[in-house]
Amino acid sequence: MQDLLAIYRKELSDHFSSNRFVIIFGLIAMVSFITSYMAGINLRENIEGEKPTFLFLLLFSSPGAMLSMMQFVAFFGPLIGIVLGFDSINRERAHGTLIKIISQPIYRDAVINGKFLAGITTISIMLLSIILVITGFGLTILGIVPGSEEIIRIFIFFVISVFYISFWLALSILFSIL
Numbered sequence: 001m002q003d004l005l006a007i008y009r010k011e012l013s014d015h016f017s018s019n020r021f022v023i024i025f026g027l028i029a030m031v032s033f034i035t036s037y038m039a040g041i042n043l044r045e046n047i048e049g050e051k052p053t054f055l056f057l058l059l060f061s062s063p064g065a066m067l068s069m070m071q072f073v074a075f076f077g078p079l080i081g082i083v084l085g086f087d088s089i090n091r092e093r094a095h096g097t098l099i100k101i102i103s104q105p106i107y108r109d110a111v112i113n114g115k116f117l118a119g120i121t122t123i124s125i126m127l128l129s130i131i132l133v134i135t136g137f138g139l140t141i142l143g144i145v146p147g148s149e150e151i152i153r154i155f156i157f158f159v160i161s162v163f164y165i166s167f168w169l170a171l172s173i174l175f176s177i178l
Helices: 002-017 019-046 069-085 088-095 097-103 108-142 148-177
Strands: none
Touching (some): 069 148, 097 108
16 A cells, blocks of 8 residues: 555656646646636626526536537546556656566556556546636626535536546556556
8 A cells, every 4th residue: 555655646746747737737727717707708798687597507518718618528538638647657668767666566556556546636636626716717707606506516527527537547547558
């Protein structure tokens, strides 16, 4: 278990300190900000007299200038998972650190599982921060506080999105091993 934790911490620091993470997170944040702002403006103009149910969820599902948050996760989620994991083992092999890792008394599955768990944590932090920022935009732009059912639905969306992107992360780590 200690071996897995050591690999996990190493990979997590590698993910957060890499230029790839900064670029991916910047692109996702920029697209999410623009989309949620445009969707919030459109929603505020369209709901002047009426108040539909689950108005706050429309911030995540109605397209603004580009894609909605749900469409963005559906289209670019696999790309995020693949980019985070496509060279996880090949990078170790290219830098010559794979031999050093494997020569230690560490199980090989601990290396793969540590890389996978670090990728899941990175994806979760990325998605959670974007969802919280969109929620904050919704509070300021629309002035409507989400109800408990809307918060539960947003949480379910978060969990399903993490599983969806994690599948693609696992697939890319698998092909990185081969």
